[in-house]
Amino acid sequence: MYEFDAIQRNVRVHSGRDALAALPDEMRRLGARRAFVVSGRSVAAGTNLVDRIRGLIGDRLVGGFHAIRKDAPASDVEAAVAAARACQADLLLAVGAGSVIKAVRVISILLSEAAPMRDLCTQYPEGGAPVSPKLPAAKLPIVNILTAPTSAQNRAGSALKDDLGGARLEFFDPKTRPASIFWDADALMTAPESLIRSTGFSVYWRALMNVGTMVDANPLVQGDRSHAHRLAMRSLPRAVSTAEYGARIDLCAAALLQNRDEDDGGRPFDTHRIARIVYALAAPIFNRHDAVNQAEAHAALTAATIRMHGDVCPSVVSAIGRAIVGQGDGRGQDETAMSPAVVADVVEQQFRSLGMCVRLRDLGLETPDWGYVIAQAQRNFNADRAREFADETERRKLEQTLEAAW
Template identity: 45%
Template sequence: MESSPRMNDANPSPHDFAARTQALNIYSGQDALANLPRELRRHGVRRALVLCGKSVNEKTDLIRRIETLAESGVIGVFAGITEGAPAECIEDAARVALELRADGLIAVGAGSVIKGARVVAMLMGEGRPLQEMATRHVEGLPPVSQRLLAPKLPIFNVLTSPTSAQHRAGSAVRYHGSAHHLEFFDPKTRPKAVFWDAQALATAPLSLQRSTSFEIYWWSLMCMGAVDTCNPLVQASRRQAWRLARAAYPRLGSTAASSAQIDLCAAALLQNRDEEDGGRPWSCHLLARAAYAVAVGVFNHYRGITQSHGYAGMAPAVIRHLGPQVPDVLVALGEALGLANLDRDAGLAERVASAVEKEFEALGWQGKLAGRGIPGADAPLLVGFALRNYNANHDRLLDAHVDGLQRAIEASLRV
């Protein structure tokens, strides 16, 4: 993702910043989807293609509900988007959309479908192969995000689970070539409207809700490690996102699940606003960068391991091995978790890492990657993946921490 010159984590003053406000309509609660036809008309969409996964299409009535609401505004359904948005299914979806002459995309799902829809729009608009549009990585040099200038179809996101993918311009697809994933950035693929419809959010299995919502919870916590150094708009988003996520996550699966899901959707949108307001959460501090970059590599390279598994499994190890280099971040994370008397001494990293581990395990997430079938010998491979992550290493800062990063990975994999 790209930012203005002042939108970076090296900003010396929290009061020198640039922010953007993007046009977005949000509809939340019971029957929120009733507003979909108006949004389609507002943007001149008469031949929308619905993008979704197989389960939501075959095991729920949500897609039929959307088709009924949109009347003749839906031209077809592509239900082949799978976990991680693999390049092959995204290319298939774009081909179908072009054949049907779709003039809009309705993405129905969570992270994979939502981010995949953006890349479908890019393929349709640019008419170029994925590799030509993707961010370019050259060893030792900053990665280069490609400028994608062609117009893009309007996108409308219907969430089936809370996800921070809901209102972003950046995206990535799983790729089976020389890189584990391809990264893209195009502000024109931000959605025109997002729907937090209570019935739609009830269609996802609890396991999916817990997984996508843990990503929101995790980012809310990690961003609390860098609040006071941010501009006032970002400070507000980070504090409120953490308050919402920490209170809502334990309520998933309870009688209060509907309100919890919407609170988590709101926390995720605040994380999106964090980016627009200049916060750059992906690289807000060293620990977030490192754990995030490794988790993405784990998710894309090893089948059956979610990004949330990677987040939970890497954070404690990263805190232990890289935390001593950023004591202010450790103190801020500890305070967010309610720790007191946080002295900046040799035991600080272990104390905060243990608290994070305990917090994750109380929510049902293992604080290590051990036992997930990842060979210990793959640690250098995961380091390489992390260094190629644009969001985490756009300025090559992680290059200076390769040894500590590898030690953290090895510790997380160790039984």
């Protein structure tokens, strides 16, 4: 835990009432004169955020694309790239949550790199390790204006939905991290209860998974994970049920701490087997089924994964259970062990109390195609960097996990 490297990355965070008023100063700081705004249809049609931005920066807002759909389909991104290029944009404003924010990172890549989209994403050679292409070109600066809490806000990687039905298209470029992030109170309050529940739960789920390996983390990561869990646990119910913007900002802060976790030397996607399996199996489910979001897929898979794989990492599972029942936060070794079966029951009970389904069959899925899900899970770089899931024994365990979660 004491052998680590940490990187403190530059990003400005503007938070609170009328935080968006700092946008003109941010543009001046970045030397930008031609801003291009990207959002989904609901933000453009159902809020005044684009008008607020126009009122703040005037004719420096030169265009926009307002049709990014769930999970950022590649065709939406390509259309946005064409529109931004036609406007000669020199700054990208992402207004929204996860899908929009990760889409804008790829828009920045495609505006700068000369190769086709599918040559720029992570490659999976047959029988070999995944290869993330080097993307040397300078990138347009990005400003993220959040309408909901998301750990996408300060990352360098993005995954797009493949319109052709294949695996997600994964991109990584540190130069696409945002120059600034806005947690504007009014912008955050535009999100409906359903969106806050799903995005907030995703933040909480990651915080809960990270508690499982708190004891082995370095001192900086322990702080990130401990406080992210504390913020998410106390704020999620309030963010959904009240008109208090502070609870939503708390969730944004928890998500930013999850970003910092990795910069401080943590490996949040490699924390333990439970998190890796849920993450890998969930991605193809919510990418294929438009009616299912990431939070719902994670919630429906977690208990079954604990039951099927908890014996491999009993201390992790016990720490997760204790964090839920309030007997610890994972920073020390607690004498009270909790079995995988008990923890799975505790997880189900808590997730239900947060309004989440805990079975895949309750998400309105069609007849399950486990072969497709597993094939895509085996190509998830974040969850399986060493390609362990390609092993036939591992494949069978993944199939059994899906059957148990159904």
